[in-house]
Amino acid sequence: MNVLLKSASIVDPKSDFHNETVDILIEKGRISAIGKSLENPKKHKEIALENLHVSQGWFDSSVNFGEPGYEERETIANGLETAALSGFTAVALNPNTNPVIDTSSHVAFVKSKAANHATTLYPIGALTKASEGKDLAELFDMKNAGAIAFYDYQKPIANPNLMKLALQYAGNFEALVLSFPQESQISGLGVMNENTMSTSLGLKGNPSLAESLQIARDLFILEYTEGKLHIPTISTAQSVALIREAKQKKQNVTCSVAIHNLLLTDAELHEFETKYKVLPPLRTQTDLDALLEALKDGTIDMVTSDHNPIDIEHKKIEFDFAKYGSIGLESAFAALNSILTTKKTVEVLTKGKSRFGIEEQPIAVGNRADLSLFNPKGNFVFASNHILSRSKNAIFEGKELKGSVYGIFANNQLKIK
Helix, strand or coil, X not given: CCEEEEXXXXXXXXXXXXXXXXXXXXXXXXXXXXXXXXCCCCCCEEECCCCCEEEECEEEEEECCCCCCCCCCCCHHHHHHHHHHCCEEEEEECCCCCCCCCCHHHHHHHHHHCCCCCCEEEECECCEHXXXXXXXXXXXXXXXXXXXXXXXXXXXXXXXXXXXXXHHHHHCCCCCEECCCCCHHHHCCCCEECCHHHHHHCCCEECHHHHHHHHHHHHHHHHHHCCCEEECCCCCHHHHHHHHHHHHCCCCEEEEEXXXXXXXXXXXXXXXXXXXXXXXXXXXHHHHHHHHHHHHHCCCCEEECCECCCCHHHCCCCHHHCCXXXXXXXXXXXXXXXXXXXXXXXXXXXXXXXXXXXXXXXXXXXXXXXXXXXXXXXXXXXXHHHCCCXXXXXXXXXXXXXXXXXXXXXXXXXXXX
16 A cells, blocks of 8 residues: 655654654555655545554554454454554453364464454464363463463462462563463452552452562562563552562563553542453552653563453442443553553553564564554544444543544554544
8 A cells, every 4th residue: 555644743763854844755565765844646536534643563562352252342353453553463262162262173264364454463372271270281382373472361369389480481482471460359349449448338349469479479479480571561560569579580571451450549449430441450649640650761671552342231330249341542642651651651551562573663664554643633522423432341441531642643544443
């Protein structure tokens, strides 16, 4: 596909044109020219958008689409369309499906369903068979089939020996292991952060201790095995301190934070609104401040929307029985852009690629065009009409955010709203 992007402000520190406003000519999916007021003698399609900004394509390290098994929540096709129009050129799909993605054939299935889309889907294979936490799944076969990491989505590995074996075995072929940071015996039946708010609401609490205890255990095992570990969606100040110390010791560990844990606290739950029921739960302002500081100083490596569509039958019910999760692709950029600089927002939306083995494409002549298109200006209230997912469980609905996404150019396809 051939496209000429007009007056695009480039946000890419790895590009020679960083912070410049230029035209970008894309021919057959590659950047063929960058410069001021490029000519268009071949009459390629021109894209001129208000305050257009362009960066390397964004990556989300934790999304759920439901398919196979939960198509009523979301399909792969509509999920990838949503991701594209939300600015993401690549997403990592969790094995939160039925059946769980725990064999090479399951990996091949979701890759085939995702073929020919503008946004590239990278499967994450289950760490254990059926994500039951008992026996390791077929990790090597899944990696050969295209799995980029291994994770039992939001299911802690209770057996420390199993985690040790996983890190040792995966280390033989340099695979990335993910471990959900929650000690289930401590979290128990908690449905929100354990705090004065949970007491006042009469809801069972999930203490921050459950997260830090699991992380401390996993870091000890990581040090012993010299493996490769990623801790997804941390949510507490103590977790930040533990990971900061591990990085100072040069351990091979990275971590992410869900965007909603950077903006919202457990005070949101005062009306028992289930859209705020997420895992890990919304924590306190002290935790939020520590997470933001850790994101700015690099202790937290990347952010994720932790996009998790849930059908209305499992969300619009009594708080105790509602499923955890919120959609987040559609609001990801604008939420981050409302608390960070645009440069930092783009940095944390692209930084996770290298950890998951995904090639970066700086904005340069000759490189493949893998671009996110957006406007960082303009405040708005996120509403139902901004939701592109099949499910509507949006934690940021009704919140004021900043900036908007036009779409992407990736895989030789232009996707804009």
